[in-house]
Amino acid sequence: MPAVTHDEWLRRAKAFQLSGAHHIAGADEPGSGATFPVVSPRDGRVLAEIPDAGTAEVNAAVAAARRAFDTGPWPRLAPAERGRALLRLADLLEERREELALTVSLEMGKPITDAYGIELRAVISTFRWYGQLTDKLTDSAPHTAPDALALVTREPAGVVGAVVPWNFPLTLAGWKIAPALAAGCTVVLKPSENSPLSALLLGRLATEAGIPPGVLNVVTGDGPTAGRALGLHPDVDVLAFTGSTAVGRHFLRYAADSNLKRVWLELGGKSPNIVLPDAPDLDQAAATAAWGIFFNQGEMCTAPSRLLVHASIAERVTEAVVRRARELRVGDPLDPETKMGALAGRAHLDRVRDHVRQGVGEGARLRTGGEPLLAETGGTYLEPTVFDRVDPGSRLAREEIFGPVLSVLAFDDLDEAVRLANATEYGLAAGLWTSDLTTAHRVSRALRAGTVWVNCYEEGDLTVPFGGMKQSGNGRDKSVHALEKYTELKTTWIQL
Template identity: 55%
Template structure:
């Protein structure tokens, strides 16, 4: 499909879409065991896109059984690494061939700008599948230095059946971050996409089958957390579970593991990322990137730079810059290339974000935004919002909002800046703006965050691990380190001679 360039062309392409609405188990689409369905709603207009099969415990049982059979028969788990690589490279190519369709699915399902989905999310998923595929036959086992008469081999082996639970803010990307290394390592997977955004995951499963992935190796069970998610977390035949989402739900998965088979649980959870700006920084560049860091994807980003910490000498300048940048991010139809933000994922989530904004009006100075908008029949749109001067104990400073809401605070010294930045239960990401290399290195050492971006925001790559500290979790996606979650080290010791 040729990439549309105008609003009308994107609307026409959307009208031609076919939505996959069944579970994907053992290589084919199937209804839920009890026949139930749930609506997948377009937040841009409130209309139902599709009635999707609602997976529950019985469906998780079916999917896990299929994944276990596929793992045990060895058609994937014992396949040569180079052969697995070829299948995943074909999948990457198929994603690229269907990039417009996949971008539209995510845009319609959760409200992200289709221009972001078609240039960042969908191509990024193809890239991540390709990168992990290319890594498969570059991971070497080890030989221990035992001496004559002994051969001790340390082998990296797949774990078995992986449960993956992913959020709605980057539906295709987050599924890929889990699936690419898990499948590359030889595991079978049961994926539960968020109930708000199941459509691209179901299409991805279909493409994986087309690429040659054997039946049962990838299963997709849309459903609700308290049904399908809980069943996956408690299942005794799941060997490990990878989760991206809220801290509260991450804690539930740890509990499920303890109550069942002590499965490994890898978490990437919430964030409240600080963005430190010093007077010697390029303030225009800092403001441009800070706007991306909080308004991109409607602020529905776990590592969003939602707390700007500014030296008091430049506080007024930076506040004015951020108000000007916010004006350029007014929300609109996500299928319109002229829009800079779309709606929030649901009306309910917009209610939550507005609750934070209402609290912020009592806690700080509202510089701009703060209003809810109704566009195209939907009231899930929220203006980009900037607050100044909130106390460190304020809700808008302490809690993850997951919306386009920025809080600006001031500091006098490096010590105060570090204290404010680290005064949070989270530790996912941080940004730091200065031309002083000594300061950059000195403070990056002290910022408690899984990633510290210097003179940019939210830097990531397939080559570097992504994950957090403290209550932001402890799993790592991306990079060669992602294989650590989905493999075990096995020692094989041979006496000879």
């Protein structure tokens, strides 16, 4: 984190300006004239008026991506040359890191230390990793009859539509854009209408890095119009989406109603975090549980929102989590000392508070939190919230809240813990705390989740895939495996 004071961040925020324009075919395009405001959850300030894309703007962006794929140089470049362009983009992101971190913090309420130290670190690492990977991939030549030669090659899939949410606006965009570009695809990115500013900067920096016009296009607008137009477009070959399960269903319908494009979905979660009595360090388990649910204001699809604790240690662990919740510093995202910033907007704050009220109505015990904070700032802040005595069948235990709300459930034996953990329509992630190696392996295999963390949470790097099971989606971001989403396998059989 740079040595930038709160006062200096405030000064920069006051001077913050960003011109609103789609980025299509390597240039800024104002669109039809319709706009929408981007409101900072930090203080309710309107940061910018951004073009509201209709079908015409989406068509223009897809047409630019189609031309760039069908006749442009990008898919035909040597892989190493594509890699060098991605590395130049990573360098530009590093050079503009403070500006981008400020943009993310202002548009979605993330603490500036997290925006700079986690969000920007992740997106820069993503473009560097895939930039270094492009010329290290190989095709195959299976052994076959002596009078034939068989080649199995991976080819870029075409035009990719990428639709990403507001909670990690750059990281999740990077997880889709970088492997797609590395594979030789072209991309139309539609960011959330809550957080389009950082995505527009990303598009402009890609052009500055020398990525050819039309290879990365950014259109801003809402889901029902711009997102739908992208999902239905017959010239989009692949659609990659991160967001809610409800919206994911729409994209599957759009694919069915158009060209049967492949749709890759990373959706919601209600992740269990299981703490057994033989956890190597119960205090560390409690500290990690608190960090996991309150990090990024709980606005994480992988957030460990269900803490499953053995009955013999439930009160001890719960009390430790409650204590940390009460000590957590909630405040101005631009204050480097802030640990939890603002929720993403007024409507989202209201939804989270509705879940809190429902939890109380269902009979769960509210141990701490649940009330709005700092209303005088004009921002949307909420106290870190912990419930225990939660009924496993309640909405509090089953529905994704996407906020700083933890449900604690006690269990008596390991079989019950696994049943509770899997008793959800989601299957994105899970945590397990134990000192027993056999238990770690058996429970990890039994949990229906795309990622299982043992004696940690939210750890990993770009070498490992990320994605879900069940209604948490399909396909994988990160790692070499992400390239499978953006490539087609071709067999060439040559009779000798």
